[in-house]
Amino acid sequence: MLFINGLKFFILLCLLFPANVLFAQTPVPLKQSYLFFPYPMDRNWHTSLGATFTNIPDEVTEEARPRVPAGDLHVLRKINNKFAIDGRLNFQVIQNHLSIGPRWIHVINDRLSFSVGDDIAWWFGYFNFSSFDTKANGWINYPNASLGIKMKNQILVTLKGEAMITLYERSTVGKQSIAKSGLEWNGYAGSIMLEQPLYKNKSFILGFKGQYTNFFWQTWPLFPTFNKTIFYPEVIAGFVL
Amino acid sequence: MVITGSCRKIYEAPVPDLQWALFDAPSSVNLSFQSKMAMEGVYNITEEDGVFGELAALKLSYVMQGADTVYHLSILCGKDVSYFIMQGKRSGDSILLNGYWRKMINTETGVARMSISNAGGAGQLFSTTPLILKDSIVINGVFGYGSEEPVSNIQLEYDRRLFNGNTFEILAHRAGGRTSDLLPYSENSIGMIKFASQLAATGIEIDVKKTKDNIPILYHDNTLNTRLIQKNGLGGEVEKYTYDQLFTQVRLIDGQRIPTLREALQTIVYETDLRYVWLDVKYEASFEPVRQLQIEFLQKASAAGRQIEIVIGLPTEDALQRFKELPDYRSVPSLYELDLSDAENINARVWAPRWTLGLQNEEVARVKAAGKKAFVWTLDVPEFVENFINQGSFDGILSNYPSLVAYYYYVKQ
Numbered sequence: 092m093l094f095i096n097g098l099k100f101f102i103l104l105c106l107l108f109p110a111n112v113l114f115a116q117t118p119v120p121l122k123q124s125y126l127f128f129p130y131p132m133d134r135n136w137h138t139s140l141g142a143t144f145t146n147i148p149d150e151v152t153e154e155a156r157p158r159v160p161a162g163d164l165h166v167l168r169k170i171n172n173k174f175a176i177d178g179r180l181n182f183q184v185i186q187n188h189l190s191i192g193p194r195w196i197h198v199i200n201d202r203l204s205f206s207v208g209d210d211i212a213w214w215f216g217y218f219n220f221s222s223f224d225t226k227a228n229g230w231i232n233y234p235n236a237s238l239g240i241k242m243k244n245q246i247l248v249t250l251k252g253e254a255m256i257t258l259y260e261r262s263t264v265g266k267q268s269i270a271k272s273g274l275e276w277n278g279y280a281g282s283i284m285l286e287q288p289l290y291k292n293k294s295f296i297l298g299f300k301g302q303y304t305n306f307f308w309q310t311w312p313l314f315p316t317f318n319k320t321i322f323y324p325e326v327i328a329g330f331v332l
Numbered sequence: 333m334v335i336t337g338s339c340r341k342i343y344e345a346p347v348p349d350l351q352w353a354l355f356d357a358p359s360s361v362n363l364s365f366q367s368k369m370a371m372e373g374v375y376n377i378t379e380e381d382g383v384f385g386e387l388a389a390l391k392l393s394y395v396m397q398g399a400d401t402v403y404h405l406s407i408l409c410g411k412d413v414s415y416f417i418m419q420g421k422r423s424g425d426s427i428l429l430n431g432y433w434r435k436m437i438n439t440e441t442g443v444a445r446m447s448i449s450n451a452g453g454a455g456q457l458f459s460t461t462p463l464i465l466k467d468s469i470v471i472n473g474v475f476g477y478g479s480e481e482p483v484s485n486i487q488l489e490y491d492r493r494l495f496n497g498n499t500f501e502i503l504a505h506r507a508g509g510r511t512s513d514l515l516p517y518s519e520n521s522i523g524m525i526k527f528a529s530q531l532a533a534t535g536i537e538i539d540v541k542k543t544k545d546n547i548p549i550l551y552h553d554n555t556l557n558t559r560l561i562q563k564n565g566l567g568g569e570v571e572k573y574t575y576d577q578l579f580t581q582v583r584l585i586d587g588q589r590i591p592t593l594r595e596a597l598q599t600i601v602y603e604t605d606l607r608y609v610w611l612d613v614k615y616e617a618s619f620e621p622v623r624q625l626q627i628e629f630l631q632k633a634s635a636a637g638r639q640i641e642i643v644i645g646l647p648t649e650d651a652l653q654r655f656k657e658l659p660d661y662r663s664v665p666s667l668y669e670l671d672l673s674d675a676e677n678i679n680a681r682v683w684a685p686r687w688t689l690g691l692q693n694e695e696v697a698r699v700k701a702a703g704k705k706a707f708v709w710t711l712d713v714p715e716f717v718e719n720f721i722n723q724g725s726f727d728g729i730l731s732n733y734p735s736l737v738a739y740y741y742y743v744k745q
Contacts, residue, residue, distance in 0.1 A: 149559055150512055153552075222670075222686035262713070265690010267723070269715040312688075316413075316712045316733075317512070318438045319343060 118172065118198040121247075123294050124331040127284040128247040129196050129206030129239040132169040139165045139296055141329020143181060148321055151310055159183055161309070163329055173197070177208060186216035188308050190233065204239040210253075214308040227311045229260040231277070247286040254279050255304050262314070278304030278320050286331065294331035299324070345439040345514040348432050348479050352445055355430040360421040367427070368392050368403055368420055370462040371469065374495075374743050375488035377409070383475075384433075384486070385411030389494055389742035393529035396603040404530045405429060407488070408739040412437045413714060415735040416444050416475075417530050425450040427457060433475055436513060436733055443482045446473025453490070466491055495744035501608045501728030502737045504533035505710050506552060507596075509732045511560055511585050518560070518584035520550035522591050525599050528606060532738030535608025536600070537645070537709070537730050540593055540622060542615045547575040548593035548622055552614070560584060571615065593622065597629040601638055610667055610684075610707075610730070612645040619644060619658055626665070643667040643681055652678065667707070676702065684730070687711040691724040700725070711737075 120133035142160040161181040168176040173196055181188040192210030199205065215228035235253035242248055255277035261270040284298035302323040306315070354360065375388045389408045394401050407416035418431030429446040448454045453469035456462050469490035476482030506519035508528040517523035520539055528536050539552040549570075553559065556566050556573075562583045570578070578590050591599075593611070600606050613622055626642050633640040645667045646652050652674060655661055667682035668675035672695055675683040683699050684707040685692060699706040709730035711717055720729060721740045729737045 149557075153510075153512075153559065218688070223688045224690055225688045262716075264688055264716060265692065267690055267716060267719045269713070269719070314713050316437055316714070 118204075119201075123245060123247075123286070123288045123292060125247050125286045125294060126165045126167055126296060126329075126331060127237065127249040127251065127282075127298070128204075128286055129194070129237040129249065130198065130204050130247075131172040131196055132167065132175055135169050137167040137331060139163075139329040139331045141165075141296060141327065143300075143325050143327050145307070145309060145323055145325040147307070147310060147323065150319075151307075151313060151315060151321060161188075163327065165329065167194075177210065179210075183309070185218060186214070186309060186311065188212055188214040192233070192235075202241050204241075205237060206239075207234075207236045209234045211258075214311075216308075216311050218312050223312070225262070225264050225312065227260070227262040229308070229311075230258040231308070232256040232258055245288050249282075249284040249286070249298075251282045251284065252279065253281075255302070255306075257306060262311070277306050278302065280304070282325075282327070284327070289330070296327065296329040296331060298327040300327060301325075343439055343514060345434060345441045347516050348441060348443045348476075350430060350432060350443065352428075352430050354423065355421055355428050355445070357423075360423040360428060363403075363420040363422050363427060364458075365403070366460070366462070367422075367457045368405060370457050370464055371405060371420075373464065373469075373493055374491045375407075375469075375471070376491050378487040378489070379485065381484070382411070383484070384409040384414050387491075387739075387743050388488060389532075389739050390488075391494065391532050391738065391742065393532065394605050395526045395529060405431075406530055406532050406735065406738075407433075408532055408735045408742065410714070410736070410739050410743070412440075413733045413736045415531070418444065418446065422454075422458070423447075425454060425458075427454045429471065429473065436509075436735070439514060440477065442476040442478055442480065444473060444475040444486075445482055446471050446486070446488075448472075464490060492745075494742040497744070499727070500741055501535050501705075501707065502533050502734050502741065503535045503537055503608060503610060503707065503709075503728050503730040504528045504531060504734040505537055505730055505732045507536045507538050507550070508533065508734070513732055516586070518586040518588055520552055520591070521584055521586065521588045522595060522599050523586065523588055525596060525606075526604060528734065529604055531734045532742075533606065533734040535606055535610065535641075535728070537610040537612055538593075538596055540611050540613045540615065541570055542617065542621065543570075543575040543578060544572055545574045545576075546617075546621060548615075548625065549575065549578065550591050550593060550596050556582065561590075562587070593625055597625060597642070601629055601633045601636060601640060607638075607640055608728070609640065609642040610645050610682075611642065612647060613651060614647075616650065617654075619655055623658055623664060630665075641665065641681070645669065645684070646678075646680075649674075669709070672698070675699075675704075681705060682707055682727075684709055687716070687720070687729075691720065693725055696725045700727075 118131045124137045126139045141163045144160045161183045164180045166178045175194045177194045178191045190210045190212035194206045194208035196206045210233040212231045217226045233253045237251040240248040257275040259272045280302040282300035289295045305320045394403045405418045413436035416433045418429040421428050427448040433444050434441040471488040474482040508524040509515045511519045541551045643665045647669045662679040666680045668680040682705045687708045696706040705727040707728040708726045712732050718740050731737045
């Protein structure tokens with residue numbers, strides 16, 4: 092319930108943003124780089140490289156407990172002080188997830204800022220070994236909003252909420268393919284991200300993401316059929332380059 | 333975010349209370365086997381919200397309860413892997429059907445009450461030689477959600493006979509479905525074995541482990557865990573426990589005991605109408621104890637007039653090597669899951685590749701040409717089930733959704 096209430100608060104915050112605009116302040120450029128923190132960028136590019144570690148629950152995998160991290164390349168491109176393009180690639184070689192979307196950024200005061208965005212993601216997987224001759228891909232939409240809190244000691248805290256909406260899915264087994272299209276609510280996710288300078292202008296990212304969804308792209312080879320929302324906890328770690 | 337975990341919905345799909353005064357009244361009497369058999373067929377569904385799709389296959393099954401034979405009429409639907417499980421009685425000049433429905437892709441379930449009036453075909457069904465033609469049976473009824481009184485209307489009209497091609501095996505995974513599928517019984521249990529026919533299974537796959545004292549039991553995982561058993565403080569490998577320890581201290585999620593393979597085969601042969609048994613041997617030791625039970629129960633089935641196939645499943649190359657240690661292994665009924673040429677070398681009766689390799693029509697044709705069978709496992713995705721049945725040539729499909737496999741098979745034209 093706390094999470095849902097938090098999400099409601101967040102939506103309310105987004106609805107009230109015109110009021111915040113009236114009291115907006117001229118942003119002071121930050122010396123450090125960041126990927127998640129919703130704040131105007133002082134450079135054209137921010138890039139991070141790291142990994143995500145997702146726990147896929149037993150109710151999906153049964154006894155098999157895959158613990159394979161996904162590589163995480165995250166890029167932020169400045170458009171202007173209000174807009175940026177957020178691009179991210181999660182890769183496990185045989186299955187990958189690529190997302191891109193605009194981010195509108197607004198600074199509320201010295202401590203608080205927020206952004207709203209809408210990412211479109213394409214995931215694809217390919218298993219052709221042992222007893223598998225399968226491939227799949229799909230499109231997912233992630234409307235999202237982030238609240239940034241500037242802490243002392245240059246620690247940047249970001250609270251992010253996002254919805255997950257499947258747009259398209261296609262699976263192929265041997266020469267047989269099936270496809271589904273149309274909007275389908277998958278679930279939602281919330282995350283807390285910390286970004287802190289490490290040395291010079293390099294930063295370290297550490298975060299936790301909770302996904303509550305009935306489809307998680309890394310589980311596609313299991314061909315889950317039960318329409319059940321499941322909690323997927325994920326740890327995110329990376330270095331801002 | 334951690335709090336999110338505590339918001340998790342508890343998933344369950346309990347069988348609703350099936351009390352119906354009219355059905356339970358002394359004036360309602362058992363329906364003859366002949367009448368029930370005559371009801372089998374493909375029906376058109378009329379129901380305004382399209383909850384169950386447009387077509388249904390009605391199939392009869394039975395299970396023994398002591399000296400009594402209990403019949404079930406299963407109505408198998410295509411949408412959302414839904415089904416009804418009903419029992420029938422005669423009430424005056426009408427037929428009453430009482431039971432419940434369930435959707436396997438979620439937790440939706442509820443009561444269903446139906447009837448066939450004399451004008452709707454009951455008269456024909458009561459006759460000694462029923463003549464069943466298109467639209468000659470009309471089943472009217474209501475269904476509800478959860479424990480609510482059923483008020484939503486549904487009508488089924490007889491369209492045609494069930495498809496009946498060459499023998500096709502509808503094989504239920506883990507005796508009927510996984511514990512996570514929220515069926516009324518735990519996977520690999522005696523209750524589930526008896527339930528499998530109600531899901532229209534013609535056979536079952538069961539997982540065989542052995543205890544510390546070498547008794548073959550039905551259990552899937554390597555360890556005792558709360559996915560399969562009630563929390564009791566015990567854990568670790570199941571094979572480190574004696575059968576007595578498991579018998580006295582362990583209960584499956586639904587409260588049943590872990591059955592021995594002997595109990596399971598006894599149930600299959602004497603209490604069900606199942607005709608195919610796939611023993612998925614998951615332990616790493618000699619196959620001899622399982623082989624001895626296979627011999628014993630094939631003989632018992634034959635003596636009881638039952639035509640049952642019991643095959644020893646070999647899921648790995650290691651299992652294949654141990655199988656070859658059996659005397660005269662080429663004459664032992666077996667099923668091999670990997671390479672087709674290895675299946676041929678051991679003279680396996682069944683070659684059973686994983687479904688994720690596709691239809692493999694050429695390989696299946698090669699198997700059939702040799703007089704053997706080809707099954708595929710474990711196929712649950714509805715669209716692929718339909719494709720495999722209509723475009724493939726396998727002799728059977730192993731699924732957690734046997735009712736769906738049965739639906740697509742029986743509505744074929």
